[in-house]
Amino acid sequence: MFMLPIPAFIALCLIFLALRAALAGGRGGLAVFLMACALQSLGIALAAGFGIAGLRPILPVSAAMIPPLAWLAFSAGLLRRVSWPQDWPHLAAPVFCLFCRLFAPETLDLAVALVFAGYGVAILRHLRRATDLPLARIGAGAQPRLLWQIIGGLLIASALSDVLISAAYIRGHDGWAGGIISLVAALILLCIGILSSAPDASGVAQDAADVPPPAAADAAPTEEDRDMLAQLDALLRKDRLYLDAGLTLQRLARRMRLPEKRLSAAVNRATGGNLSRHINRWRIDHACGLIAAGETITEAMLASGFNTKSNFNREFRRVTGFSPADWARQDAPRALAAGADLPKGPCP
Numbered sequence: 001m002f003m004l005p006i007p008a009f010i011a012l013c014l015i016f017l018a019l020r021a022a023l024a025g026g027r028g029g030l031a032v033f034l035m036a037c038a039l040q041s042l043g044i045a046l047a048a049g050f051g052i053a054g055l056r057p058i059l060p061v062s063a064a065m066i067p068p069l070a071w072l073a074f075s076a077g078l079l080r081r082v083s084w085p086q087d088w089p090h091l092a093a094p095v096f097c098l099f100c101r102l103f104a105p106e107t108l109d110l111a112v113a114l115v116f117a118g119y120g121v122a123i124l125r126h127l128r129r130a131t132d133l134p135l136a137r138i139g140a141g142a143q144p145r146l147l148w149q150i151i152g153g154l155l156i157a158s159a160l161s162d163v164l165i166s167a168a169y170i171r172g173h174d175g176w177a178g179g180i181i182s183l184v185a186a187l188i189l190l191c192i193g194i195l196s197s198a199p200d201a202s203g204v205a206q207d208a209a210d211v212p213p214p215a216a217a218d219a220a221p222t223e224e225d226r227d228m229l230a231q232l233d234a235l236l237r238k239d240r241l242y243l244d245a246g247l248t249l250q251r252l253a254r255r256m257r258l259p260e261k262r263l264s265a266a267v268n269r270a271t272g273g274n275l276s277r278h279i280n281r282w283r284i285d286h287a288c289g290l291i292a293a294g295e296t297i298t299e300a301m302l303a304s305g306f307n308t309k310s311n312f313n314r315e316f317r318r319v320t321g322f323s324p325a326d327w328a329r330q331d332a333p334r335a336l337a338a339g340a341d342l343p344k345g346p347c348p
Contacts, residue, residue, distance in 0.1 A: 005049030007041045014038035029076030033069045037191075040066060057101065060112050064097035067119030067155055074123055074148050078133040093119075113159040120155030123148055134250040134260045138279050154191050221269040228266040231256060232278075242282040243305045249275060277318075279305075284319040287312070288327070297324045 018034035040063055047055040068090035076082045093115045100108040127145055136144045235255060236242050252275075253260040267275045283304045290300035298309075301324075306312040316324045 005045045008045035008049060011038045011042040011045060014041060029069075029073040029082060033066075033073035036066055036069050060108050061094060061097050061101050064094040064112050064115050067116050068093050070151060070155060071119050071123065074126075074151075076135075078136050078144055078148070080134070115159075116155045117159035120152045120159065123152035123155070127152070134253075135248055137245065138247050138249065138276050151191060221266075225266040225270040228256075228258070228263065229270040232263070232267065236279075236282055240286075242279050243286065243303070245305045245307050247279065247305070277315075280315045281319055284316050287316065287324075288320070291324065291328050297328065300324075 014034050015038045018031045018038060021034060022028065022031040040059070043055050043059050043062060046052045047059060071090065072082050072087060075087075097108060097111050097115065100111045127149055133144055232252070235252075239255075241247055241252065241255070249260050249264060253263045256263060264275050267273075267278055271278050283306060287300040287304040287306075290303055291297060295303070301309065301312040304312075306315075313324060316322070316327070320327050322330065
């Protein structure tokens, strides 16, 4: 009976996710990253499962391409547009590993492990230091940050597995290597699950209320901060940008012709929260008006810029102190009687 090796099954899953990301549009970096993981997993299956020994010398070098592609997918998805002049130095990692393969084979395993660990640490450090992710959807909450924190951790775990594989061969325990490779494959499968649960990949976005406000919110707001917040509110009131579920910090900053970090910091200081909470307050206000006018809770949620009930329910409770159903029973009739069929300010 034909048995499909685990790495081959993982490769098929990755190919499916890569195609889905490519067809979704605007996610080319993620699609390339997933396809590279798929090809690497397929190579492992052919070498370890089907005995194609000619692939073994190639796999370490091809593996060294995955961490740079992970970084580029991270950058393209959350930070900035990837450009050749700025990002070509990332070719250094696979080129260096190719050099090691040709001229210093005994150093190749260490070089690959350092590449994985280095990029994993780089992603984690950037996420720790960055207060804003300009391209992340405002309504996605903490999900993108958590997603890439785990991916960074998996890159480091992969580096540790390379060290364990080398130790197994050095000590003459070749049989251990197959088990370690299977463990790495399982970690990659876990990575697939995390990627597929991202907000733009039909996952459930985490609530922005679970994200603590940045430290900048502790600083006293300046008059300039208040003016900037007033300009933002005027823009939101005029163009109703908060109704767009795909709204990002970058888009708001571009509309206001302000640097992204400056706008975010001003909102943090002026509101004592963060931009995500401020935008969601506008969305909840709009939802209150729709519920008071007779819309169902689900219709109000979808019409107010929310994609998931979990995020909507949490934010609704944070802003109003009630669940949507309780507010509809207790406050909606009063709001409707007062003429609150359209949003004018924070919910009662």
